[in-house]
Amino acid sequence: MTVAAILATLKAGRKVLTFAVVLIAAASWYVQAQLTAHRERDLLTRAEKICAATAGTTPAEPFVVARRGDWGVACLDRVADLALFRAQTVEGSLSEAVSAMEAREGKQATDAALAAAMAARTNDTLKRMEAADAAVENDRVGPGWAAAVNDLGGLR
């Protein structure tokens, strides 16, 4: 088959060839469009799930393209709110925990001081009690011994 013969054949089937080319182009465009639409649906489904998970912005009706902007903005606001809330909660909890710890440490220091003062006083009254008891003769106790007992017990 010569080149001329091939050209002649092509010329004869020009209409069919043109139709085939147009058909292929249309088919590939259609497939591309389908793929794009599929990807978009997939993305929208994910977005819906994300927004639904934030609760409160769950769309009452299925996603409507005309409302996409409004819905997206509302959802974004909600997510930002949640992020802010989380940050503030963590911060608030930390300061609350820190102040509780500080209060506790202050209390422990106060109590330690009080306990030390009490121990010193008890020690003092105990010594006086021992001295008063040692001074007792013939089991006869008097006002001094009684006063030591009263001091030991915190009595009047």
Added chain:
Amino acid sequence: MVVRTVRETPPAELTRCPVAVDGLPREGGAVIPPAWRAGIQRLAKSRGDIANQLNRLIAWSTGTPCEGS
């Protein structure tokens, strides 16, 4: 994690400061054998220790120690 400090105020009766009551008479005297004297001292010591502990607990709980503690 959310932290909240819970402030629980015990009933006023539980944080009432121990009252110093009259002890042994401040005049006169008695003959008391050693074992009895030791017992009296133990009672007094125990009363004083408990009062101290209660005072500390009240100071811890209310933030203000009892008078004279």
